[in-house]
Amino acid sequence: MSEFSRADVCAVAVAETFRGDGEILVSPIGLLPQVGAKLAKLSFEPEILLTDGVASLLANVEPVGAPLANPVYEGWMPYRLVFDTLWSGSRHVMMGATQVDRYGNQNIAAIGDFAKPKAQLLGMRGAPGNTLNHPTSYWVPNHSPKVFVEKVDVVSGVGYDRAAQLSAASRRFHEIRRVVSNLGVFDFETPDHQMRLVSVHPGVSVADVQENTGFELVVEGDVPESRTPSDEELSLLRERIDPQGLREKEIRG
Numbered sequence: 475m476s477e478f479s480r481a482d483v484c485a486v487a488v489a490e491t492f493r494g495d496g497e498i499l500v501s502p503i504g505l506l507p508q509v510g511a512k513l514a515k516l517s518f519e520p521e522i523l524l525t526d527g528v529a530s531l532l533a534n535v536e537p538v539g540a541p542l543a544n545p546v547y548e549g550w551m552p553y554r555l556v557f558d559t560l561w562s563g564s565r566h567v568m569m570g571a572t573q574v575d576r577y578g579n580q581n582i583a584a585i586g587d588f589a590k591p592k593a594q595l596l597g598m599r600g601a602p603g604n605t606l607n608h609p610t611s612y613w614v615p616n617h618s619p620k621v622f623v624e625k626v627d628v629v630s631g632v633g634y635d636r637a638a639q640l641s642a643a644s645r646r647f648h649e650i651r652r653v654v655s656n657l658g659v660f661d662f663e664t665p666d667h668q669m670r671l672v673s674v675h676p677g678v679s680v681a682d683v684q685e686n687t688g689f690e691l692v693v694e695g696d697v698p699e700s701r702t703p704s705d706e707e708l709s710l711l712r713e714r715i716d717p718q719g720l721r722e723k724e725i726r727g
Contacts, residue, residue, distance in 0.1 A: 489510040579635070
């Protein structure tokens with residue numbers, strides 16, 4: 475196998491979050507999520523639907539970080555139709571997280587007291603509706619105790635503990651699928667839906683991950699290494715999806 479970087483491993487881990495999704499709308503927000511979603515579409519999940527970022531679905535995969543060169547349009551997807559898809563559970567979004575806690579609550583709104591924050595961030599955006607209406611995953615390029623916190627300052631995306639307080643109808647499609655960081659992969663497939671360490675990236679230990687996490691992770695037995703990219707996947711990443719190597723600039727460590 476050819477040499478690969480941490481960014482390549484992260485791209486594969488992101489792609490794996492979309493495995494099994496089939497013909498649903500995938501909304502990857504940010505560079506690495508876009509790279510991973512496109513890798514999934516070109517390899518093991520060809521039926522997922524990706525937009526051009528404006529109002530159309532694309533049948534082909536265009537490189538990230540460049541204007542569309544040869545787009546092949548296969549459908550119309552204006553913003554209002556996204557909501558119809560969202561409310562039906564037929565969408566999987568990967569968002570960022572300025573903070574995320576052990577139950578998957580996510581914050582992209584503000585740091586500190588919401589009434590007088592130390593830092594104003596993006597706001598709630600679509601996080602509440604996303605997390606309650608369809609599968610949601612998170613990408614964190616800089617894993618640290620400031621991001622993986624005991625309790626988020628503001629709840630933008632709804633985690634499992636808060637979703638449990640809602641009616642069954644309100645949380646019928648709630649699912650925090652995965653968290654992928656520059657150190658490892660995490661899920662919430664535990665009895666009380668606390669964050670579990672699924673895999674560590676090559677060169678990272680379980681101790682490294684726990685040291686950089688502000689709460690105790692669920693660790694079950696020997697934690698495996700994250701899957702590394704195949705030669706075919708590396709070729710897709712380097713030649714078709716991200717020939718400029720932009721993904722390398724997003725990873726720390």
